[in-house]
Amino acid sequence: MVTLVAVRTKPTYTIHIEPALFDQTMLTPAIKPRQICIFSDPTVFGIYGSKLAAVLQSSYHCPVESHLIESGETNKNLVSVAYAYNHLADLRFERGDLMVALGGGVIGDLAGFVAATYLRGVPYVQVPTTLLAQVDSSVGGKTGVDHPLGKNLIGAFYQPRAVWIDPHVLRTLPLNQRRAGLAEVVKYGVIADQAFFEFLENQVAVLRRDVIRDEDWPVWNEVIARCCQIKADVVASDEKEITGHRAILNFGHTFGHAFETVTRYSSLLHGEAVAAGMRAAGRMACALGLWSAQEVDRVEQLLDALELKVALPPLEPSAVLDAMRSDKKVRAGKLHMVLPQAIGKVCVTSDFKKEDVLTAMRSLAETKV
Ligand SMILES: NC(=O)c1ccc[n+]([C@@H]2O[C@H](COP(=O)([O-])OP(=O)(O)OC[C@H]3O[C@@H](n4cnc5c(N)ncnc54)[C@H](O)[C@@H]3O)[C@@H](O)[C@H]2O)c1
Numbered sequence: 001m002v003t004l005v006a007v008r009t010k011p012t013y014t015i016h017i018e019p020a021l022f023d024q025t026m027l028t029p030a031i032k033p034r035q036i037c038i039f040s041d042p043t044v045f046g047i048y049g050s051k052l053a054a055v056l057q058s059s060y061h062c063p064v065e066s067h068l069i070e071s072g073e074t075n076k077n078l079v080s081v082a083y084a085y086n087h088l089a090d091l092r093f094e095r096g097d098l099m100v101a102l103g104g105g106v107i108g109d110l111a112g113f114v115a116a117t118y119l120r121g122v123p124y125v126q127v128p129t130t131l132l133a134q135v136d137s138s139v140g141g142k143t144g145v146d147h148p149l150g151k152n153l154i155g156a157f158y159q160p161r162a163v164w165i166d167p168h169v170l171r172t173l174p175l176n177q178r179r180a181g182l183a184e185v186v187k188y189g190v191i192a193d194q195a196f197f198e199f200l201e202n203q204v205a206v207l208r209r210d211v212i213r214d215e216d217w218p219v220w221n222e223v224i225a226r227c228c229q230i231k232a233d234v235v236a237s238d239e240k241e242i243t244g245h246r247a248i249l250n251f252g253h254t255f256g257h258a259f260e261t262v263t264r265y266s267s268l269l270h271g272e273a274v275a276a277g278m279r280a281a282g283r284m285a286c287a288l289g290l291w292s293a294q295e296v297d298r299v300e301q302l303l304d305a306l307e308l309k310v311a312l313p314p315l316e317p318s319a320v321l322d323a324m325r326s327d328k329k330v331r332a333g334k335l336h337m338v339l340p341q342a343i344g345k346v347c348v349t350s351d352f353k354k355e356d357v358l359t360a361m362r363s364l365a366e367t368k369v
Helices: 042-060 078-090 105-120 131-137 167-172 175-192 194-202 214-237 245-250 253-262 270-287 293-305 317-325 354-365
Strands: 003-007 013-017 036-040 064-068 098-103 124-128 142-147 150-157 162-165 337-342 345-349
Touching (some): 013 214, 036 042, 036 105, 042 098, 078 105, 098 105, 105 124, 124 131, 131 167, 167 214, 175 194, 175 245, 175 270, 175 293, 175 345, 194 214, 194 293, 253 270, 270 293, 270 337, 317 354
């Protein structure tokens, strides 16, 4: 089963979703590289690198090099970027050559940033291998690296030429990473698609299974395709976050990024922080009279059922507020928050007080979320 999703940005590109994609000739975008460089981390490259290199070689008939970066958020920085530039310069990489990002969001964001800036831009393709990267980070062209003062502070909007997704790679993804990726999946239902949210509620038994079974693939394909479609639509309507519509993708992320920053990226996976952040934002929307308590419960029940429950470490509320103030969603000194009004509908608002944020946070501290 093949699903193609068009992303109508400049340039337009296609997300190609197909189980066992690595077993066949990759569809080639209109590029004729003299050489290809696969960016990856040692874990992912160890499992899929030689297979992908062989497929690329037979599809493009050119040499395929590799550039490995140690996995983990702590390596998504300018030191890794400089190391990558050195390697590309050694390879005498040209503007017509092709970079391929094979891995999760860390590799995709970093490789995309290198592609955006080396020689003022070389083409790249995303081959995402985590659920989070398949449903979110590989699509939309946000590339970048972290700075000691904040996550993703340095970056560029730079669209890939294609996204190639093989859902079967989720088989080797550690269970906690797959679960964390489901937070972004739930996010899409809440921000844009009530029917998709209901679909997720109906498929909980499949989605929470420890080991994916053969009969589960149609559900996973549907999940990835629906998320990619929603993200493609949102990104096409506001490619560079100018009108503000793209900001709805940040539901749960203002709290979530602050939780990650305050815990120094040590105890929470990104998706776990986003799940806790969606609970906080939901409770805040309810307290402000924007959203019904019944729907807040419904979303939290789905998060519970998908085992997206973490024990947040004790957090100093003022530290979380400080972290929020260095968030990229601060405009003219005012923090903006994505808050739900119904399942499938959110608003972006700055119409709240510091106390509303603190109350929502305190309510999380009282329960295991
Ligand atoms: N650009 C965007 O729009 C966007 C959106 C959301 C998140 N992000 C970024 O994504 C990053 C998080 O990405 P992530 O959650 O994918 O984590 P990750 O890239 O750190 O990958 C998680 C781990 O899984 C391993 N792994 C990946 N695929 C595997 C597979 N198929 N089998 C076995 N192991 C595998 C990796 O080696 C790594 O250790 C953050 O830096 C975040 O800022 C970017």
